[in-house]
Amino acid sequence: MLKINAPNYLYCPFCKSQLAQREDEEIIRKYCPKCLWVYYPQAFDSVAAVITRNGKMLMVKRIREPFKNSWMFPGGFIEFGEHPEDTLKREVKEECGLKILQSKLIEVVQTSDDFRAPGNLVFFYKVKTSGRKIKTDNEENSDIRWFGIKKAPKIGWKSQKYILKKFFLDSKEE
Ligand SMILES: [Zn+2]
Secondary structure, eight states, rough: OOOOOOOOOOOTTTTTTEEEEEEEEEOOOOOOTTTTOOOOOOOOEEEEEEEEETTTOOOOOOOOSSSTHHHHHHHEEEOOTOOHHHHHHHHHHHHHHHHHEEEEEEEEEEOOOTTSTOEEEEEEEEEEEEEEEOOTTTTTTTEEEEEEEEEOOOOOOHHHEEEEEEEIIIOOOO
């Protein structure tokens, strides 16, 4: 279990009263003394696509913080109501200009290094795509490239480094 702090909300999102605290099943929780809403912190969810082809993997270069100018497996946050596979389809199209032929969930990794989303759960998928022409979204990324599995560029996220190591560094061929 990660030791992470949830966003420290001060007011009730429904009636705007100031939140109070009480013990609930041995956990200190914030709640609204007026409408009795209880704050149960939730982690964010996101997906990342490990797209491989001919022994190479596709990565994009981030334009923004966190980890500005580092490379990553393309992906993004799951929109409210979206299934992770829908997010995967959307992000692979937006960030790479490619269509998914096949996808398989490889692992869910919880992260502690994203200040925007404490405890973010990342659903990593291994993805096969169709289409030759790659094109990224220039509002999110400054570059997109295929890399040899043993020639990975500088990666920021711990979860992505972990997946790279686990699935690729030891693999002789993809
Ligand atoms: Zn309230």
